[in-house]
Amino acid sequence: MSNYTIKGETGDWEVVIGLEVHAQVTSNAKLFSGAATAFGAEPNTQVSLVDAAMPGMLPVPNRECIRQAVRTGMAIDAQINKWSRFDRKNYFYADLPQGYQISQLYHPLVGEGSLTIEADEKAGIPEPKRIGIERIHVEQDAGKLMHDQHPTMSYVDLNRSGVALMEIVSRPDMRSPAEAGAYVRKLRSILRYVGSCDGNMEEGSMRADVNVSVRKPGDEFGTRTETKNVNSVRFVMAVIEGEAKRQVELIERGGTVVQETRLYDPDRNETRSMRSKEDAHDYRYFPDPDLLPLELDDAFLDECRASLPELPDAKRARYLAEGISAYNAEVLTAEVEAARWFDALLEAGAKPVAAANWVTSELFGALNRLGRDISDSAGQPGAGRRTARACRRRHDFGHDRQAGVRKDARNRRRRRRDRRS
Amino acid sequence: MAIDQATVRKIASLARIAISDAEAAAMEGELNGILGWVEQLGEVDVTGVEPMTAVIPNKLRLRDDVIDADPLTGGNRRDDILANAPAPQHGFFGVPKVIE
Amino acid sequence: MTDLTNLTVAQIRDGHRAGDFSAVEVAEAFSANVAGAKALNAFIVETPEHALAAAKQADADRAAGTLKPLSGVPIGMKDLFATNGVQTTAASHMLEGFVPRYESTVSQKLWDAGAGMLGKLNLDQFAMGSSNETSYFGNVISPWRRKDGGNAALAPGGSSGGSSSAIAARLCPAATGTDTGGSIRQPAAFTGISGIKPTYGRCSRWGIVAFASSLDQAGPMARDVRDCAIMLENMAGFDPKDATSLDLPVPDWEAALSSDLKGKTVGIPKEYRLEGIDPDIDAMWEAGIAMLKDAGAEVVEISLPHTKYALPAYYIIAPAEASSNLARYDGVRYGLRDLPDGAGLQDMYAATRADGFGPEVKRRIMIGTYVLSAGFYDAYYTQAQKVRTLISRDFTAAFESCDVILAPTAPSAAFGLGEKTADPLAMYLNDVFAVPASLAGLPAMSVPAALNREGLPLGLQIIGRAFDEQGVLNAGLAIEERAGFTARVEKWW
Structure with missing residues (x-):
């Protein structure tokens, strides 16, 4: 309640x-x-x-x-x-x-x-x-x-x-x-x-x-x-x-x-x-x-059902079962790109707990500093090797950044309009 | 159930048709005549009868998710779309300013 | 040389193929008739150049040995079909000046088959009417006159009244029609021609200005049954752009025409015997029964118990669908815009629609809006759709004991213009025999069967099972061969 x-x-x-x-x-x-x-x-x-x-x-x-x-x-x-x-x-x-x-x-x-x-x-x-x-x-x-x-x-x-x-x-x-x-x-x-x-x-x-x-x-x-x-x-x-x-x-x-x-x-x-x-x-x-x-x-x-991927709840449960902390499991599963990246890492042989810690702190921190997205770095596992702090706001939907994008889009539209008239 | 002129005006407003008082008065009689006549349907026993959905047995076909597969139902034909527009404006349809 | 405009579609096709005349001669002859018949007001737009271009192509194709099924045949196009580059109005002020950049599926099929267009035919506004008096462009006048010596202008029927009048007056050998609740059959009956509404879904509705989607169906109108078969073959067919289109092959209806009805059973619906009906109609019906017996058919009485509810159900369902289908005419993207000084968007809608729609269209939009409105939907619309199910079941049951049904097309011969305009209900009752087959989506046709005591044509209606256009055409042919209907109008226009 x-x-x-x-x-x-x-x-x-x-x-x-x-x-x-x-x-x-x-x-x-x-x-x-x-x-x-x-x-x-x-x-x-x-x-x-x-x-x-x-x-x-x-x-x-x-x-x-x-x-x-x-x-x-x-x-x-x-x-x-x-x-x-x-x-x-x-x-x-x-x-x-x-x-x-x-x-x-x-x-x-x-x-x-x-x-x-x-x-x-x-x-x-x-x-x-x-x-x-x-x-x-x-x-x-x-x-x-x-x-x-x-x-x-x-x-x-x-x-x-x-x-x-x-x-x-x-x-x-x-x-x-x-x-x-x-x-x-x-x-x-x-x-x-x-x-x-x-x-x-x-x-x-x-x-x-x-x-x-x-x-x-x-x-x-x-x-x-x-x-x-x-x-x-x-x-x-x-x-x-x-x-x-x-x-x-x-x-x-x-x-x-x-x-x-x-x-x-x-x-x-x-x-x-x-x-x-x-x-x-x-x-x-x-x-x-x-x-x-x-x-x-x-x-x-049947085709619809068969084509469904592993969903966030199931994925989180799996990560928890592998010993990953509840916090990390939540962070890793919130966004599909992050989860896919992390799963690829596991498939490549990474140890779940250590990998989870590294991704949520080092990698996300570095990406945040660079202003980049996990999807930009997919396939480049070395992308965030430099020091970084964990990004706690990665999974929090980034409202402020979005508001900024919106404002930019508005301004762009306004500029286009001005050009036309 | 008989409808009055206020109802006639309400329907006209829902249908976005401007009507004068004289038209509303005339329409009141006509609509009541027609509605009174169709109301005989109420006497039909329709217990257990489903409303008609497809008059001829046929299945709804779904089309493939392909852009502009048929030019007749595809996009990229702005000139055709705007060809008959009463107030085309720089590729848009112009309408009186809307205050939301 | 024979007057080419007296020829049927089949005769034009065959004569052209045989080299008896050129397609250009045919097109010019009909175009001349069109140009000389302004008094009938059958056409909203004349397109002799279109007919001529198709004719030249037909003559070239004959020389090259690449003739198509309708090469050399000029036809009339009801102005409800969108025609690329040619004004399409649905006989409304709302669409006056509207020139589509697309072609309806049915008209495209006809052009692909080699036909040419003589013009766009007048009709009741948005196909709503039974007399052609609701057209914004003035009513069509029937070429027929009563033999009382007077010259009262008669209704050509509706809504395909331009089509019926033009064919009866030899302005075109065939035309397209559309039938929502009798709009092909009733005008055919009024003017002594034939017309068939096929099974719902046979002809694509794509590009036809919609009136009531679950009922609208295109079909041909022509002088005889064979011509209807030829035309229908070139109008019907699966169209992926229409979700209600039937994915079935188009039968070779003309080749399979046979007036031998041995082994067939004809049902006579007892509920269609109305109290106080015109004795001429009754006599024609009796004669029709005798003709089908003569063709070898067995005749049985059948019952369609919900017949009396068909018309009221239709006048809920059709206006309901129309009220929604006609919402797109709002002055924003095409057609009329009426923008009073200082008007906002909603005022523009109301002014545009008040000005752009005629009284009958408004009446039906109002009825449709009312029966769908909050609190009334179930009592009117749902009830009507349930009754429609019962009407459809009546036919299914009847077709267990018969192959086709024979009935009059309309309860009277053509009436005079202005005789029924004061009372919408009296006008609606004209479609009492036509509407049940529409509600059930069944193929039905009208063939001329007799003249009444005033010398006006009367039509018999044949209703068939779903998909059995052949059975309908064959019974129609049997009547045509026996009725000997050769009466035609004297040119007075």
């Missing part, structure tokens, strides 16, 4: 968190068209007639996207539904060419599963905790709007329109920002092991809708708000902290929490109500008549 509470004037409040993580499925082509998915292309170049919803265009699903979602489901021990369907979610927006998003409401591809977050005393997680995952469904991403390039117009780029996403919906099982952060990190780690998503939050390959409500311990769930498109672990945690406080203050002042969609502003570290989405709640879901039910056979599922 988490000991995280909000201290209000009327006593302690518990925060209840559920996350809907949108993870871009790793695939060459889009979910329903043959256009490419690569990040960073010129606007509207990776757009097919299908993605632009030209009259008479029809969707045909990409097998690889289905396969990756199934493998992801298997990696969280979820029920795989051999019969599922695509539904249309109808709403109007400039980034949604069809006027509907093809998604799965009534019969998702993946059902109930779970993952376990590790104990982290310092973060207030005294013991490992199982977080329920209600479902994973496959859906289309929308395009992108740019608001700052013209005085009276927004610009629409459909390059992302139709890219496959997995929406991974957790149970409202988390009770602190730290638990939510650990959940996102663990999920990201699993996705990267499986290879179904690159987990690259700054490019938008992974983003979370954060559902937050507060209650007095033992009470029923309170009304929740949903903060959309939060794109880093640090921001997820900040949203929860800020939103829980806002709700407690609101309730204690005699107000009521309104079920609504909110947007996070990282610069001001606060959320605000998204009025533009207020009237869009009646999505009129119905089965997409352009697509038949998706039926998977045993051979398909």
Whole structure:
């Protein structure tokens, strides 16, 4: 049980968190068209007639996207539904060419599963905790709007329109920002092991809708708000902290929490109500008549299962069994590249305990000093032989570095824009 | 169940069709006529009947993960995509400024 | 020399092959008829240059010995099929001026088979209508007139009314149609021509402006059954771009045509005998039964118990799908944009869609939006899809005791323009016999069988088992051979 509470004037409040993580499925082509998915292309170049919803265009699903979602489901021990369907979610927006998003409401591809977050005393997680995952469904991403390039117009780029996403919906099982952060990190780690998503939050390959409500311990769930498109672990945690406080203050002042969609502003570290989405709640879901039910056979599922790698929990257990410390095992398994590198080292005959100590302290330290990634040094086991201190932040998702990257990307975009105009 | 003009306006708003008061009034009668007629479906006993999913027995085919395998469903045709756009802007579709 | 525009598709094909005339002569003759028939308003766009280019190719191919199945045959293309470089409107203001940079699968197949395009045919707006009166470009007028001496303009049927009118008036020997709830069969019946809606999935829907995806199906319209078979062979076929396309070989329907129905059983659905139906329709149906018996078939009464619920189920399912399919017409990427001064995005949508859609299209979008909206989905949409299952089961059960079903195509002959526009429900009831086969995805065709007392054509409908277009065509041929329907319109336009 988490000991995280909000201290209000009327006593302690518990925060209840559920996350809907949108993870871009790793695939060459889009979910329903043959256009490419690569990040960073010129606007509207990776757009097919299908993605632009030209009259008479029809969707045909990409097998690889289905396969990756199934493998992801298997990696969280979820029920795989051999019969599922695509539904249309109808709403109007400039980034949604069809006027509907093809998604799965009534019969998702993946059902109930779970993952376990590790104990982290310092973060207030005294013991490992199982977080329920209600479902994973496959859906289309929308395009992108740019608001700052013209005085009276927004610009629409459909390059992302139709890219496959997995929406991974957790149970409202988390009770602190730290638990939510650990959940996102663990999920990201699993996705990267499986290879179904690159987990690259700054490019938008992974983003979370954060559902937050507060209650007095033992009470029923309170009304929740949903903060959309939060794109880093640090921001997820900040949203929860800020939103829980806002709700407690609101309730204690005699107000009521309104079920609504909110947007996070990282610069001001606060959320605000998204009025533009207020009237869009009646999505009129119905089965997409352009697509038949998706039926998977045993051979398909067998291949998905057989192609799964050793996952982080199993790998950590193996390392522990070989005498590696719990801390090192955690550090070594958190990122798939590090784990692969370390496994290669073991295969080459290294002694597990000594090798683990060397990698986590000397190698990671050196890489950190050089500002390099383990993937850059793979195959060059001598790369970090010089002295270095252990890098304790390697496994901690590197938020600060990411924030910097994001800022750089923003600046680059701005420069490009300036050149154009 | 009969719908009133407020409902007509709500549906029109969901469907993003601007309607005048006169149109809403006219549509109220027409829609009630049609809805009243289709409601006879309620008298059919559908116990144990599954909703239709595929009218002709057929399986959903999945395609291979290949970029631009067929130019008709592939990318790299921005000129074609923008050819009929009411307000093309430097390779983008222009729309009235959206405030989020 | 014979008037080339009196020839059927088969006669043009065979005569061209034999060197009796050139394809250019044929194309020019039909193009002249098209140009001289503005009063019928059957075409939205005329493309004589397209027909001529295909004809020149056909003549070259004949010289080179590389003739294709439709070489030398010019046809009309319903303006619901996207045609590369040629305006495609679905008869709407919304798509006025829209010029696709792609070609629908079905039209591409026809061009690949050597056919040429005389123009884009008028239709009910977004294929929603039974009289062609919902077209933004004005209604098509049927070439037929009542023999009462008056000259009341009659409906050519809908939604493929440009197709039916053009064929009946000898503006083209054949045309494409699409059928969602009778849009090929009813106009064929109204104008004394033939038309077949194949099994759902036979013809690719890729590139056809969508109305109701689970029902839309393309098919040919022509003067006789053989021509329908020839055209369908060149329209059907598996298309990987349409997930509902049937991955089946296209049979050689023309070669297998046979009007000998010995050993076949024809079912007569008792629920199609409506109280108070036009006695001329009843008499035609009786005559049709006699013709099929004469062709060797056994005739049995069958029951399709949920028939009366087909039309209401259709008017939930089709508008629901349409409300979603037509959401893409928003003024952002193509088509009409109506941007009032100072309007935001959502205002632009509402203004564009108010201006771009006609009243019937709006009505159906509104119905569809309502039946899918929160709290009503199960009561309307899910219930309708369950009833659809029952209707489909009715047919499956009936086909245990018969091979094809015979019924009237429509409950009346062509009505006058404006006679039914005031009451949407009265218009909808026109498709009462056509809609059940659509809901079940079955092949069905209309063949002209008689004239009513006013001298207007009436059509008989044959419904077959899924995939059995051959059985439908053969029964149609048996009627065609016996009905002796040779009536044709006097040119008045």
